Amino acid sequence: MSYRSTSDSRAFAEADVLAVEPVVDSIRSLDPLVLSLLVLGLVGLVLGGWWIVRWFRRPPGVRLQRVLREYDEVAVLMHPNPDPDAMSCAMGIGAIAASVDTDATLQFAGEIRHQENRAFRTVLDIDLESVDSNSELAADPVVLVDHNTPRGFTGAQTVEPVAVVDHHPGNGTGTAFTDVRTAYGAASTIVVEYLDEIGASRDGTDGATDLELSAELATGLLYGIQSDTNHLTNGCSKAEFDACAYLFPAIDEDLLDRIANPQVSDDVLRVKATAITEKRIEGPFAVCDVGEITNIDAIPQAADELMHLEGVTAVVVYGEYDGTIHLSGRSRDDRVHMGEALRHAVDDIPMANAGGHARMGGGQVSVDHMNGIGPSDGISRPEFEDRLFAALAGER
Ligand SMILES: [Mn+2]
Numbered sequence: 001m002s003y004r005s006t007s008d009s010r011a012f013a014e015a016d017v018l019a020v021e022p023v024v025d026s027i028r029s030l031d032p033l034v035l036s037l038l039v040l041g042l043v044g045l046v047l048g049g050w051w052i053v054r055w056f057r058r059p060p061g062v063r064l065q066r067v068l069r070e071y072d073e074v075a076v077l078m079h080p081n082p083d084p085d086a087m088s089c090a091m092g093i094g095a096i097a098a099s100v101d102t103d104a105t106l107q108f109a110g111e112i113r114h115q116e117n118r119a120f121r122t123v124l125d126i127d128l129e130s131v132d133s134n135s136e137l138a139a140d141p142v143v144l145v146d147h148n149t150p151r152g153f154t155g156a157q158t159v160e161p162v163a164v165v166d167h168h169p170g171n172g173t174g175t176a177f178t179d180v181r182t183a184y185g186a187a188s189t190i191v192v193e194y195l196d197e198i199g200a201s202r203d204g205t206d207g208a209t210d211l212e213l214s215a216e217l218a219t220g221l222l223y224g225i226q227s228d229t230n231h232l233t234n235g236c237s238k239a240e241f242d243a244c245a246y247l248f249p250a251i252d253e254d255l256l257d258r259i260a261n262p263q264v265s266d267d268v269l270r271v272k273a274t275a276i277t278e279k280r281i282e283g284p285f286a287v288c289d290v291g292e293i294t295n296i297d298a299i300p301q302a303a304d305e306l307m308h309l310e311g312v313t314a315v316v317v318y319g320e321y322d323g324t325i326h327l328s329g330r331s332r333d334d335r336v337h338m339g340e341a342l343r344h345a346v347d348d349i350p351m352a353n354a355g356g357h358a359r360m361g362g363g364q365v366s367v368d369h370m371n372g373i374g375p376s377d378g379i380s381r382p383e384f385e386d387r388l389f390a391a392l393a394g395e396r
Pocket of ligand 1: 085086146167185186187228
């Protein structure tokens with residue numbers, strides 16, 4: 001490293017002046033009109049650049065609010081059979097839209113069956129509409145929450161969402177706004193951050209906008225986070241805890257209790273009881289046929305219940321509904337990839353399908369085909385159960 005002497009820097013200064021002089025001369029010789037146009041162009045460039053920088057430095061919640069403000073009406077679309085995380089996200093986006101006078105219709109494909117999801121919708125009095133095809137979407141601009149590719153209704157593949165807010169992996173994007181954070185445990189967490197960024201008021205105490213965080217919205221978002229993270233025990237990031245702390249002043253404990261502890265219908269309890277009393281256990285695995293059922297949501301719930309059994313690391317519960325055997329499996333055993341195990345268990349039964357993730361899987365088998373009424377010879381229930389155990393043990 002060398003230091004430049006004073007004479008050197010003077011020499012540089014003189015050289016600079018010498019270089020600048022011809023430029024100044026040529027500017028002087030320009031036509032005043034051309035000169036003013038040049039100056040205007042330069043100012044435009046600087047302003048444009050500044051605007052672009054400002055736009056991208058705005059927090060995402062503020063950017064989404066700006067995008068929503070462009071429309072009179074939007075459809076906020078949840079994934080099929082929406083869960084509390086999807087529903088509370090939709091509520092939150094609806095509130096952000098309302099803060100800029102944009103009408104939001106909250107829509108979903110499929111059904112809301114699970115008692116937890118039904119209680120969520122009823123207790124928080126959320127206005128949700130179901131759709132069977134893209135022609136039923138309430139508006140052209142669609143905001144996707146808790147998923148990033150439209151699915152589950154006719155024409156879903158033709159829908160190009162304007163905005164996407166999600167925490168699942170995938171390549172889906174919105175034309176104007178995309179915020180997918182796969183490290184987050186719940187999409188509701190992202191929406192909570194938006195509310196904070198926009199400056200929503202909690203309990204009328206703080207906040208700088210017209211957006212007030214109602215008790216219903218705060219409670220919904222808290223429960224959305226809780227239900228997607230198994231009550232903050234699974235798949236959480238620090239963001240989930242921060243979001244819960246942010247929501248705390250606005251939540252309503254009574255509403256929360258009613259959502260978290262809904263009454264369970266008689267048939268669901270009966271299926272759970274059957275699973276508990278009739279299960280067959282082999283080593284660390286439990287399998288149970290719960291017979292004919294009237295509510296297919298009872299099956300995964302019964303599987304969850306059996307997972308509480310000490311010493312059991314993987315379970316499969318199945319029951320018959322409307323001519324189809326529905327299977328639901330759970331695993332906390334690193335040796336058992338539940339989706340693969342179920343797939344292997346039914347792979348040579350015609351019209352059967354099964355699959356899923358490592359810890360959770362499901363499937364359907366047509367009773368006719370299992371009985372051999374279809375093209376194959378069929379298999380008996382005890383044989384089917386042996387297959388399930390073999391698949392769990394990795395022997396199929
Ligand atoms: Mn979710």
